[in-house]
Amino acid sequence: MAGLHKSEFANPVINWVDSRLPIFTMMQKEYGVFPTPKNFNYFWNFGALAMVTLVLMIVTGIFLAMNYQPNTELAFGSVQHIMRDVNFGWLIRYVHQNGASMFFMVTYIHIFRGLYYGSYKAPRELLWMLGVIILLLMMATAFMGYVLPWGQMSYWGATVITNLFSAFPVVGPKIVTLLWGGFSVDNPTLNRFFALHYLMPFVLVGVVFLHVAALHITGSNNPLGIDVKSPQDTVPFHPFYTIKDSVGMCVFLMIWAGFVCFAPNLLGDANNFIPANPLQTPADIVPEWYFLPYYGILRSVPNKLLGVCMMFASILLLLALPWLDTSKVRSARFRPIFRILVFVWCATFVGLGICGAHKPEGIWVILSRLFAFYYFAHLLVVLPILGKLERPLPLPESISNPVVRAALARSVAVAAIVAALLGVQSLSPAHAEEEIVLPAQKWSFAGVFGTVDLASAQRGFQIYSEVCANCHSMKYLHYRDLAGIGVEPGQIKAIAAAVTVPQGTNDEGEAKEGPGTPADQFRSPFANDKQARARNNGALPPDLSLMVNAREDGANHVYAILTGYADAPSTMKMQDGMNYNKYFPGHQIAMPQPLRDGQVTYADGTPNTLDQEARDVVTFLSWAANPEQTERKQLGIRVILYLGFMACVTYALKRKIWAAVH
Amino acid sequence: MAHSTASTDTHGHPADPSKRDMLELLAGASAALLGAGIAWPLVSSMNPAKDVLALSSVEVDLAPIAAGQGIVVSWQGKPIFVRHRTPEEVKAAQDAKPSELNDPQSDAARTKPGHETWMVLIGICTHLGCIPLGNKATDVRGEWGGWFCPCHGSQYDTSGRIRKGPAPTNLAVPPYAFESDSKIKIG
Secondary structure (H helix, E strand, O other), rough: OOOOOOOOOOOOOHHHHHHOOHHHHHHHHHHHHOEOOOOOOOHHHHHHHHHHHHHHHHHHHHHHHHHOOOOOOOOOHHHHHHHOOOOOOHHHHHHHHHHHHHHHHHHHHHHHHHHHHOOOOOOOOOHHHHHHHHHHHHHHHHHHHHHHHOOOHHHHHHHHHHHHHHOOOOOHHHHHHHHHHHOOOOHHHHHHHHHHHHHHHHHHHHHHHHHHHHHHOOOOOOOOOOOOOOHHEEEEHHHHHHHHHHHHHHHHHHHHHHHHHHHHOHHHHHHHHOOOOOOOOOOOOOOHHHHHHHHHHHHHOHHHHHHHHHHHHHHHHHHHHHHHHHEEEEEHOOOOOOOHHHHHHHHHHHHHHHEEEOOOOHHHHHHHHHHHHHHHHHHHHHHHHHHHHHHOOOOOOOOOOOOOOOHHHHHHHHHHHHHHHHHHOOOOOOOOOOOOOOOOOOOOOOOOOOOOOOOHHHHHHHHHHHHHHOOOOOOOHHHHHHHHHHOOOHHHHHHHHHOOOEEEEOOOEEEEEOOOOOOOOOOOOOOOHOOOOOOOOOOOOOOOOHHHHHHHOOHHHHHHHHEEEEOOOOOOOOOOOOOEEEEOOOOOOOOOOOOOOOOOOOOOOOOOEEEHHHHHHHHHHHHHHOHHHHHHHHHHHHHHHHHHHHHHHHHHHHHHHHOOOO | OHHHOOOOOOOOOOOOOOHHHHHHHHHHHHHHHHHHHHHHHHHHHOOOOOHHHHHEEEEEEOOOOOOOOEEEEEOOOOEEEEEEEEEHHHHHHHHOOHHHHOOOOOOOHHOOOOOOOOEEEOOOOOOOOOOHHHHHHHHOOOEEEEEOOOOOOEEEEEOOOEEOOOOOOOOOOEEEEEEOOEEEEEO
């Protein structure tokens, strides 16, 4: 029927629009007065939190794309450009990078909520299936996004994941070539991954819309898992759940800000601070934590094709979950056996993740097979049978007249979250053949309140210039950046002018050189990598711009290497041109001992001991790798205090609003 | 807004409405501030980055430029006109009366003392950003012998001052200094 919608809004402008396009009526119906079960616990926050994350990821992503270059020659450098030169670039990038982890955290909890309270059962099967599709899309998006920084893990992650498709007979290799646009992961791959990484979030938005639309047809499930019987069972969505979601959002943003400002690379891999090298795979290659369980399944199967199929099946089977679970009772609260087994099942999922983080050797292979076996057995055998055999507890009359209090569920939920966090904690891969223990040093820049000791960093720059720079480049730094460690503008000009840098071509078209300016990059000691290798016994002296980030426990690592030179034990056969070092993996390092007592003379009279020199140069390198670190931590303290205040205000308001219902 | 939510207290005992109003105001304001706080770094990221701001200066060797000729060099991505003026052109520029000028400015204020034969300008028409003609002796230079913008016909004199046409102001003079008699540094 054509004709104007009969709008009930009093405001004439809103009424005019609403009569022609009833978006206000829709919002009012779906988010204003929408009847929502009144017994939600905080688990019901996570859908909204996922939505908030999706929006923040899209917004930060768009601004990153304005400065990113999807080209194998430029990508890594453009990320450093974002981190170092773009205003607030480091903040936007770290929000986006950690946002991927936050997105999976809230989504996994959201899925657990659905599993525990039976939200996948009739009539919400399609709602659940759309959710599984969202998970798949998220995974594809996260994977392609991880490729974009074009570090070592990006490159080798892309290689390994795309090669999964090669397992399929006949068409496999063709699919892989199609994905790559070539015969290895290369520029065409990076280009298309960027295009798709930009596209997929909008596809996600579309599916999320369907997910929410389906939710608003069936209505929300609730912790009791019973249907809404009367209006007494519900409250309008606004303000009751808008405010409750706001409380959760403040806490969630605090956690996110905590990661961004105080541990931005905790969930990342040090190897990704090394530019992609198609000729060398890193020694330890593990996916991001959110993919570890699937990786665990993949590696638990000794057959390539079967492993890949099992991995895909582990997610695709979830599509059939509404029919695999034959019990009519939704909430685990009334299913005593299921309630235990759903935790067991989630534990196997976490267990698979822990297995995925370790080298597939010894106990880890056995464990991963056990876990993988139960993961599938739970879905294919336990759930169908359990639904028939289990005797559920009596269900309450209605939501307004529940027989059980939520306290127990709450404690179970808290326990589950704590267990999950502990699980994540133990994911950190520990798999060096021979454990080298790096002595922990005290650093000025360590901890939440630590700041870079500028005098020490300046002395470190002196050491870099006089010693390290003979072999090591720092090409992501510019002379102007030295202002960050308190070098005066005049001094910076003098430092830059002392080096000769290429300056394009002269009027005759010949390459021209001249004194540097503050805008120039730190001059590299060698013209290119080949020359660097040729002059250094075949070993390439790595760029030091990101060295402290590119090694596990970087500051202590670099300090240990610099101070770890010693005479080789007589039992050790040293190769030609190699030097013994206590802390270098394998103990044979091509770099001769660079620093000794008295190596440099400090203008400020600081004793020039080896310890002091190493300390200063590490302080300088730590600043060089993370020039934003002091600003970042100070911003973090302010943001978290602000969000904490906001959490208190919204919580107080939430209590006021809910006072009448409780 | 504040009161519409109060009516949702279905059980009929509104809990201290004034305190709730205060909390709503506080929550709303802090949420708005949070939104602004998120938007600020994003918008700020669109401003020139540090590498753009640090763009280096350009040195120009004046020796090869004969009187009556001009060259164009690039500085901060902008064309810079460097013109070696003939004595007649200098005189014409210096003799112009302020009343004849749309944007009165003396020639002395636009050149460096002792180097009056050299005119250094940002070669962007102040109307809508086209690059005026006139550096080459063969170019159209307009009625005042300076520069002529082909887009909308703005005419500049030998000091780069606007004389006729839609451009509102004179061609801008970039910051520059003489390093020696035959070398300038722009920026």
